[in-house]
Amino acid sequence: MSEKTVLVIDDSTTIRRLCDKELSAHGYRVLVAPTAEEGVETAILDRPDLIILDHQLPGKTGYEVACELLSNPETATIPVVASSTLRKKAYVEYVDCDNVVDMLPKPYTPEALIATIENAIDTGVMVVQSQSDGSSVPEVIDELGESDLTGTFGCFGLREIIDLLNNGSKCGMLTVENESCRVCVYVDRGRIQAVTASGLDPDFVSSKMPESLAELAPVIKFTIAGRRGSEIDGLLGLLDSKVLDPRLLKKLLRLQAAILLRICFTTQVNQFRFDREVSPPHLFKKLPLDSSLLSLLVESALICESGQLPECAASEGYARKAIRGQNLDRAGLSGRHMKLMNLVSEPVSVAQIAKGLGWSEEEAIRVAHGFEMAELIEKVSLDVKTKVFGVIADGEQALKVRSFYQQSPEHVAGKLVRDSAGLKLLLRRTRPDVLLVEVGDESQALLEEFAELLSQVRVVGIHTGEGDATHEKIASMLSGDCTVESIREAVLEGSTSTVEV
Known part of the structure; x- marks a missing residue:
């Protein structure tokens, strides 16, 4: 998701805090104003992408504010979502306001807030234009063809899609969805630069962190969603003042990426879309991963629970899997683990890998599992052929x-x-x-x-x-x-x- 700014004009402290917390967690930059005057002034100065407007403000109604915004050429095209406890009685007032694109009835849940804002961000400018000049709009947003590449995983695998983007040095955001969450993979210069997610409990990722990162684990609730709020600004400030060790934070971001990618490669993913030139969140711009898919999948295999590792029968082993056009970049992979590829030109057992490279059998199983997810090697029968x-x-x-x-x-x-x-x-x-x-x-x-x-x-x-x-x-x-x-x-x-x- 590219950075979008949402202005919240509401005299309720509770509403302003809720919007700041929830929208920031979903990657939006949030501005707040408790009065109509401050709201209009902020809208003129900052030109937000969307305004959430309370219907009952001190000294003015939301309708009056919407009309004032509409009359100013600098703010006339900014989409507005009106919000009120009066519901229908209030909403009828906005019928002639071309800049009002949706309604958000109070009280509302965080989920209703996010759903309304996401839809308004995607369609708001188009709706404002349509209401102003009478032009038609498509029934569904997909008809706009906004994404550069979309599809399902019926024919192509996730590794193939990521290789396609990295081989072509594409820059943008690949969004992958399964039944419970959405993972965003930011690519640039032929490598993965950031991985974030929505719909996933941050505690799940925190629980996978090693002891050395225990003190930083609480910040995952901000980093996992690619937040752009005051908390991330604070983290960036600590980095700039050298209070926080950037190496530790980058290690945390790398492990976060590894865990999120593992979810994509070990669960049923349904669909994907790629949007070019979408930049990663500010924190990742300062601390880009610049890593290969292989290195992150190996990282995920090294930290996953033993019960999540595939079983390997005594009659099974691993061999190199040659795929034409496959991305062979190993950036971020340790020299120790790169040696595996030299050993699997012919089928070898886990015991042979461990002995040949001086590893424990558990390390051999874990590293081989990472290479297998990246489709560089495959499990084969060791029966004499x-x-x-x-x-x-x-x-x-x-x-x-x-x-x-x-x-x-x-x-x-x-x-x-x-x-x-x-x-x-x-x-x-x-x-x-x-x-x-x-x-x-x-x-x-x-x-x-x-x-x-x-x-x-x-x-x-x-x-x-x-x-x-x-x-x-x-x-x-x-x-x-x-x-x-x-x-x-x-x-x-x-x-x-x-x-x-």
Whole structure:
């Protein structure tokens, strides 16, 4: 939410305090005035985005104030919400006031206040213009197309949306909603700069904070909603005067972001929208996170309760998950935890991760869980599989090999490359059990080049009708019109039958 200013003109101290407290907590800048005169003067000087106007003020009615605002070109377009205990008797007076866009009957709850103000902020200027010149308005605000990107998570995942924005170095606010809360992720310069939320109990986040941040935990009720009120101004003042250690506060904001993102990645999120050029709250401008999604998800996994960690059976482990176009930024991730990616080029167990990196098994589980949420690694079966490398340039044959891999996941761990350069990279990491190679003049050179590395590897050839089809290393040969099933038989059953070529 971009910073919006709301002016409250009301002689009731209780109402002014309520509006200041609730609206500030939802990210609004709040101005208050106890009299009509002060209210009009403040409206002229500060040009608020919305005015909440009490109907019965000392010496003047709200109707008179609304007319005065409407008659001044500097304040005529400011939307006004009239509020009164008289309800219908009072509201009828405002029928001819083009600047009055809604009514807020007293007494009202904080929820009614927020709902009314949010709607008036979104539609107020448009309604004022419509009431002034008679122009039409859409029935629902979505028809305005205000957001630059909107959708549901039926097709795309949250990681994909955040990667899309960060890969494109977009600047703005991504809003994600589930059944109980709304989380706002501010992105800029290819990284996450702030994360706030509404509809979430601040105590839930406070309870997750470590002992070292216990003294700062109470400020979460201001930071979680991205407040812009006097409390945040006070925090900024303490930072400027060096009374408050900015490193501690930034750590708190980082943990807050990690906890809120974890909620998004572990619950059913329904819809999202992105609004460009929406700036984060002032506190985050001073202390931007400048972190990658991966680092925040790993952070969340490190502090979550043990019962929230996924179970990993003895027959399961982790392996790298390669996704084209995936954002690989690791800003904010410790060098210690970056090492995990070097260990999972092939499936490894949690115990192997812990031993290989000198971690405890619990740390290995937690860090792997963070990487898994970021979709950089995935849980895989550790049951013994046949490792198959394919060196296939022909598109039609490559499609068959891919289909074979996809149809035999319980038996095969397959990799597919186009040439000897790709094979060389694969052989640096591990040796296959079977090599599928497109037979021809180039394959002759390939088998000679890697003869030593492939000495214990069974080679299955696919002959497409060109070049020399003979080589002592080829154990079985398939014709160019072979099927996925014949590839499967040759690879998994070790068939040595050959076809005439």
